[in-house]
Amino acid sequence: MDLQISVFLLFVLFTAGHSFSCYECMGLTGSCADQKLKTCPSGSSKCMSLTTVAQAGGVTAKVQVKSCAPDCVNGYMNFGTAKTSLACCNTDQCNVQDAPDPPHASNGKTCYSCDGQSCSNVMSCSGNENRCIKATGHSFSCYECVGLTGSCADQKLKTCPSGSSKCMSLTTVAQAGGVTAKVQVKSCAPDCVNGYMNFGTAKTSLACCNTDQCNVQDAPDPPHASNGKTCYSCDGQSCSNVMSCSGNENRCIKATASYGGQSLVVKGCASQSICDATVSVPNADSISCCEGNLCNGAQSVSQSFLFLCCSLLSFLLLH
Known part of the structure; x- marks a missing residue:
């Protein structure tokens, strides 16, 4: 009897103290041939295997990953340019086999996907992918430049501040004294x-978009x-x-402001979308749009309207 109790206690001690382990690897070339056993940290009671197949610029890359995990699931994710297969198990060293390649055959379900320029691409789901997914949290960024010589060749990516969720491009063509800029x-x-x-x-010409880095292209030249x-x-x-x-300049626009004791006026043509946006423009006393020909009145002025024009542009760009 004492021997049986001793054997039982030894069994409990050895099994309770046996560490949980999983295979670990990061196969960036599509292979986990160099996988190694790793003793999992406390709290990690599952083994995970992952296979991702990504395509970009006509090149296909396959990545294999294995590790310990506090929790994991079996399933697939498909973002169009990258497809992932996840395999999860909960016994010691159970992830010796690679996760299967992601499925390719369409199951009839469709979802939207993103390609860096747009999130309106329709893609076909595969395998047991029976849900559409949308993930957010990535910082929003736009291209930034001020090309005073007509080129944005030196444009750079900028992480947008909180509250800025759109990217803007502007092209202005100005003529003065026979010179075009x-x-x-x-x-x-x-x-x-x-x-x-x-x-x-x-x-x-103003171009506006609301996806990450979407203003890589210049705004088109204004129509003539x-x-x-x-x-x-x-x-x-x-x-x-x-x-x-x-x-599509289907409105006449008129704006006035007071500056240095003088009344400044700017008039011209505008798209309806521009008119709808011009509310509470800084430094402007009034802004109005109308539909008929020559409906924005003929009033003589003797001062430059550059200040007001800049205020109007600044509002449309920055507010």
Whole structure:
């Protein structure tokens, strides 16, 4: 009897003290041939195997991962450009086999996926992938540049501050004294719109998007072909100049401000989206848009309207 008790106690001691172990590897070339046994830390009672197959630029890469895990599941994830198979087990050294390759045959279910430019791509699910997934938390970033010579060749990625969830691109073509200048601007923005503004001597194209790094392309050049609509514009001496609108510039715009004791006026054509966005512009006394030809009035001024024009642009870009 004493011998039986002693044997039982020894069994309990040895089994209770036996450490749990799993195979561990990071096979970046698609193989876990160099896998090694690892004693798992306290709290990790499962072994995990993972196989990911990723495609980019016509190149396919396969990654194998094995490790201890506090918890894990069996299943598949498919993000379009990367497919992952997960295998989980809870016995000692049970992950000696690689996780199977992710399935490829469509099961009939479709979900949206992202490719870095857009999250509106439709993809087919495979295997037992019966749910659509959306993960957030990645910092939002946009390309940033100020190209005063007409080029954004030196654009750089910028992590956007909190509250800025859109990327903006702007192209302005200005003419003065027979000289034409082109300016490119890109940045993060809390909000922005797509559309055009045309003040006669300066034409601006605005492009807005809401996916990560989506403003890699420059905003298109402002349109030139007349759409048949006419509005008044200012040239610093008079606001009775008649100009032709272009593209989807279907509104006449007029804005006034007081600066240095003088009344400043800017007039021209604008897209409806621009007009809808121009509320509470800093330094502006009033901003109004109208639909009819020459509906923004003819009023003479003697001061430059550059200050107000810059205020209007600053609002649209940064607010």
